[in-house]
Amino acid sequence: MTQKTPNEAGQVDEIQKQINQALEELDRIRNQRQSITTPAELQAAEQAIIEATDKIAALMTGLKIQQALDSDDLKEKADQLVQSMPGKFKNQGKRLVSIQTSRGEPVKVSAQYFSRKKKKKKKK
Known part of the structure; x- marks a missing residue:
């Protein structure tokens, strides 16, 4: 297995940091003493729990996606796909x-970006 570049390791670390922050928020919600006496208070408490767990679900899914994007297997398949396409592509x-x-908020992952190579203009 190849070494991870700082960018690859950095995005995994960033998502891990966000997961830890989300878990701390969920822990704060769990440990918070709250007197719920009305349906509105119950609904607000439930909504806070749902938002916190949805955020964790999105971040954990994002982490798995980032790990897949960083895998040698997927990089190899991406190279094969690019080579099989008509025309030239540039990484x-x-x-x-x-x-x-x-579920949850959007998550940022670091992915390879390919574009078509520019066609050279013919000289007259």
Whole structure:
């Protein structure tokens, strides 16, 4: 297995940091003493729990996606796909991409970006 570049390791670390912050928020909600006496208060408490758990779900999904994007297997398949395409493509390097999972907020992952090579103009 190849060494991770600082960019690859950096995005995994960033998502891990966000997961830890979200878990701390969920822990604060769990430990908070709250007197719920009305339906509105119950609904607000439930909504806070749902938002916190959805955020964790999105971040954990994003982490798994980032780990897959960083895997040698997927890089090899991406190279095969690019080579099988008509025309030439240029690897532009890694770019941050925002992914919306089915739950929670969008998550940023670092993915390879390919573009078509520019056609050279013919000289007359």
